[in-house]
Amino acid sequence: MIPSYKILRQREAPNAKKKILGNIHFRSCPGGLLATLGLAAYSSHQNDKDVQAFLAVYPFAKGTKLDDCSLCHPGGSITQGTKTTYYGSCDYCHITYGLTPPHGQVPLNSYGQAYEDAGRNEDAIRAIEGFNSDGDGYDNLAEIRGLFYPGDANDYPGLKPAPTVVMNLERILELPSHSQFMLNNATKQLKDDYARYDGVKIKDLLQSLRMSRKATQITVYAPDGFSKTFPIDAPDPQTAPNFQYDVMGPYPKGYYYGGLDFVNYAFDPGYPHEDGYPIPDKLYMLLGYLREGDPLDKGRLVPDPGNPGRLVLEGEGPYRLIVPQKVAGGPDRSSINDPTNDKWKYNSNNDHNAGASVRSIAAIKVDPLPSGTTDFRWNEGGWNLVDKGRVVIYGAIDPCDFPVIGKIKDNNGKAIQEVNVSVGLLSLGQIQQAISDKYGRFHVDLPAGEYILIPSKEGYTFDPGSISIQISGKGGRFIHFTGAPNP
Ligand SMILES: [Ca+2]
Numbered sequence: 001m002i003p004s005y006k007i008l009r010q011r012e013a014p015n016a017k018k019k020i021l022g023n024i025h026f027r028s029c030p031g032g033l034l035a036t037l038g039l040a041a042y043s044s045h046q047n048d049k050d051v052q053a054f055l056a057v058y059p060f061a062k063g064t065k066l067d068d069c070s071l072c073h074p075g076g077s078i079t080q081g082t083k084t085t086y087y088g089s090c091d092y093c094h095i096t097y098g099l100t101p102p103h104g105q106v107p108l109n110s111y112g113q114a115y116e117d118a119g120r121n122e123d124a125i126r127a128i129e130g131f132n133s134d135g136d137g138y139d140n141l142a143e144i145r146g147l148f149y150p151g152d153a154n155d156y157p158g159l160k161p162a163p164t165v166v167m168n169l170e171r172i173l174e175l176p177s178h179s180q181f182m183l184n185n186a187t188k189q190l191k192d193d194y195a196r197y198d199g200v201k202i203k204d205l206l207q208s209l210r211m212s213r214k215a216t217q218i219t220v221y222a223p224d225g226f227s228k229t230f231p232i233d234a235p236d237p238q239t240a241p242n243f244q245y246d247v248m249g250p251y252p253k254g255y256y257y258g259g260l261d262f263v264n265y266a267f268d269p270g271y272p273h274e275d276g277y278p279i280p281d282k283l284y285m286l287l288g289y290l291r292e293g294d295p296l297d298k299g300r301l302v303p304d305p306g307n308p309g310r311l312v313l314e315g316e317g318p319y320r321l322i323v324p325q326k327v328a329g330g331p332d333r334s335s336i337n338d339p340t341n342d343k344w345k346y347n348s349n350n351d352h353n354a355g356a357s358v359r360s361i362a363a364i365k366v367d368p369l370p371s372g373t374t375d376f377r378w379n380e381g382g383w384n385l386v387d388k389g390r391v392v393i394y395g396a397i398d399p400c401d402f403p404v405i406g407k408i409k410d411n412n413g414k415a416i417q418e419v420n421v422s423v424g425l426l427s428l429g430q431i432q433q434a435i436s437d438k439y440g441r442f443h444v445d446l447p448a449g450e451y452i453l454i455p456s457k458e459g460y461t462f463d464p465g466s467i468s469i470q471i472s473g474k475g476g477r478f479i480h481f482t483g484a485p486n487p
């Protein structure tokens with residue numbers, strides 16, 4: 001599914017014009033129009049009869065945020081030691097009830113409970129369409145058609161998300177790439193490592209989406225609920241022990257220390273093995289996609305060998321936040337149980353950058369969110385993005401839009417007005433909606449990405465029931481739906 005990196009990397013960056021305002025580059029939006037049809041591929045839950053029943057009744061929901069555990073199951077908080085973490089529904093259930101079905105009696109939200117009470121099959125789903133299971137004022141069918149959770153009162157039609165873009169590898173590789181060899185200094189882990197990462201500079205990524213000059217910070221989310229927040233720009237130079245890894249940098253060049261037993265060396269860079277050889281690479285905060293030239297292993301949750309019943313993230317891809325040291329220095333031994341008392345002993349004043357390098361990124365939020373917009377819930381739906389090789393960027397950005405224009409007619413060619421067209425962004429839910437006018441026309445402007453459009457009007461059935469589109473970044477799209485009054 002992931003296209004060849006090599007082929008994609010040979011493509012040239014888009015012909016975006018740049019103008020410089022202060023020290024920040026803004027891109028203007030390109031002109032031409034083109035888009036292609038695309039369909040989501042989705043592999044989870046194929047043997048889950050409840051999800052299959054839901055998708056049989058609502059085929060348009062496949063691959064959306066409703067095609068997920070969170071449709072019927074709540075998340076919850078788990079306390080381990082002194083730390084309490086909120087987990088999304090998938091991780092919460094798996095941590096609590098194990099990885100292999102049957103899970104036994106797992107908790108249900110109000111929609112899941114209504115579905116079970118009604119008989120737990122396709123007929124049950126139809127029977128509860130008119131219910132307002134979560135009590136938020138919208139019946140289940142209206143919520144599902146709008147791609148909102150029918151079992152969560154905090155998610156309902158009318159909520160407006162911040163400007164949002166879903167990047168796939170192809171669009172990420174259209175941005176200039178950067179390669180850097182660097183130290184990842186870990187705190188607790190047994191080994192530090194030197195590695196070469198290729199990726200796109202986070203500042204280039206955000207500027208390609210026309211980040212607001214008012215942007216203050218980013219928060220980077222992994223699908224297991226882990227997140228880290230970084231300022232856009234922090235004053236430099238910085239000193240120990242309070243580092244701020246900022247998006248804009250600069251980061252100092254690193255040093256190479258060879259031949260240490262507590263360091264993983266993927267390969268010999270050919271530097272002299274004396275202590276502290278200056279590495280020539282310029283270092284940036286990156287969205288990394290290659291390590292030693294290979295795609296990053298896709299992240300997944302696996303049982304923690306050292307702590308039965310707990311799950312840990314294995315793998316780091318398809319995208320990892322790469323954060324260089326802010327104060328360049330050497331590696332050190334683990335902070336835990338390393339009795340060796342030499343000059344490499346753990347030193348809390350060293351820059352332990354590895355912990356800031358979020359693995360398997362699902363989303364990057366740019367603060368502040370525009371007023372009147374709502375946040376996404378990253379403890380739900382993030383695995384879907386990781387599985388599909390997507391990363392979401394949203395908030396104080398102004399990505400280039402492309403027009404999507406449509407027309408809705410009946411079988412006699414007569415316009416149908418006041419049709420609500422819900423626009424869903426892959427696995428995130430509704431991000432926009434449009435209403436057809438008296439000529440049956442509707443119009444939305446959308447950034448490059450994959451979307452699903454779902455028409456609905458009381459008393460009507462539409463053909464097709466939904467259309468999936470991919471907007472490539474070069475253009476818009478024209479769409480037709482045909483509607484018929486229900487018999
Ligand atoms: Ca409701």
Ligand SMILES: [Ca+2]
Nearest residue numbers: 149150152155
């Ligand atoms: Ca709801």
Ligand SMILES: [Ca+2]
Nearest residue numbers: 185186192332
């Ligand atoms: Ca270390």
